[in-house]
Amino acid sequence: MSNTDFVLAVEDLTVSFDGFKAIDALNLYVDKNELRVIIGPNGAGKTTLLDLICGKTRASAGSIKFKNGEMTKLPEYEIVRKGIGRKFQTPSIYENLSVFQNLEVSFPRGRGVFGALAFKRDDEVKTRVQAVAAEIGLAETLETEAGLLSHGQKQWLEIGMLLMQDPELLMLDEPIAGMSVRERELTADLLQRICKGRSVIVIEHDMDFVKRIAHKVTVMHQGKILAEGSMEQVQNDPKVVDVYLGH
């Protein structure tokens, strides 16, 4: 495949677990500055797709190109350093550390063993932490132990940890799971702000939320793409109604 303008180009991607094809010859292209939402029934392979892109699972066949660079053979930390950030489904933060420290640890400097030994908390780090904390609405709770945050705040903190790295592609797995209505609204606003200057892939089930944020929606089913397009197109697609949205 020749080079493209896409930030992310996934082609003929296949992964099989003991013969079961969780992802089956899948193609997916994501533009710059695009906010893409992936929906689909349970077991459609949405999370597996993110796992493949970030290197957590290894592809059986196919290619994943990020800014025209092949990702399938790189170790996970290299993929992150190229500019792909991944948020997990359940909030994955360091509960014993303060909010400040959680963000600081994610700052992309001193990533080697000896770099980490020599790392100093200088003004650049502090400024960046404060900026990101303000973005995710945790500026007032910087000194709080992260384990004491509410569920929604933990989700935001993890998004903030990814923003510290300033990734070009951000992948969020069900970012509003377990959030209150108010928190969902704030998250939608946050996503709309942070997708400026970077591409974002979101996996989500909540259709109202999807409607609010999505530029383009991809529907997955049994490891394949069932439909792709604007929310309206997808919603009126009879195949999608059949397998996912229901009549």
Added chain:
Amino acid sequence: MTTFKHWLDRTGMGSVLLLALLLIVVFPLCLDLFRLNLVGKYLCYAFVALGLVMLWGYGGVLSLGQGVFFGLGGYGMAMFLKLEASDPVTTKIQSTPGIPDFMDWNQLTALPMWWEPFRSFPLTLLLVLVVPTLIAFVIGFAMFKRRVGGVYFAIITQAIALILTVLIIGQQGYTGGVNGMTDLKTLLGWDTRTNSAKYILYFVSVGLLLGSIVLCTWIQKSKLGTLLLAMRDKEDRVRFSGYDVSMFRVFAFCLAALLSAIGGAMFTLQVGFMSPSLVGIVPSIEMVIFAAVGGRMSLVGAVYGALLVNFGKTYFSESFPDLWLFLMAAMFIGVVLGFPEGLAGLYTNKVKPWWQRRMAARKAAPVTVAPKRAEPVATTEPGALPPGISSQQT
């Protein structure tokens, strides 16, 4: 005075100073030379326990083969001392004078090539530090890159301890076999068996140990320490924040090996011999018990653990030789079940809050209003965070 107290609180150096006072002043004044020499020997194990705090407590990786590195350090030093003790004049009755006696008994007629570097003291010191660290690097790199961890890592390190013991015993002509290396006498012409030498070696051990504690404290307070804890609890999050988790574990393993090797070398100097009985599975597990009893999250605690368990071992094995192993096993199980953070955890979680409540109650007592109840165990108090993370230095 208050700034000094503040500094102690912030850095947690108070407990280190207390330990230094005990080791430098109290023990030498109160114990006779025989007992002090024993303490010196126990302190050698404390080096290993420090390494385990970094590797096991912080890194979350349990090694049951630290005796390997203790032994490698100890044997390196022993080889130098043995060569010095085997000069041609004292060994002239041998069929080949000038080589260690056990080589002569095993029909070796020349010193093996790989013994040659141990004729030089600076080179010996270098090898004592470098060889164990390098071996730890190779083992660690091979295992952690393949994501071998937990129980599997513990079993493999244990197997390595067994392999090294078998190797040492089997290669009698090169290693002294099951007897080990004995009759070590002088270090660069300085008799290490005299009383003054024993005092000096004791203080050298204490100095190195305190230095190691300071070094480890510095590492714990750096970003590397924070990352070790973070990857112990949320490995994937660290990995997907752009860190090569395996290399951090390799570092912790190498550090633990280096500390163990220093302990081994000081052991040889103070005790005057090195043998495979200090390398194998049983001593390696004992070293884990020292760290567990003292508290695997606390450097100072690990030193107390090594001292206490070894005192117990000496005392009980003198009085009830048959019972000792059972007692030690019971103590280990008791610690793991009863207070998993060891003595240090017992202090920070139970004794300290109790003392603070008492002091608070005493302060509040003269007031007519009923004394305020102390806050429920203050877990966020600085310097008192055994399970979690010490606050990083700014």
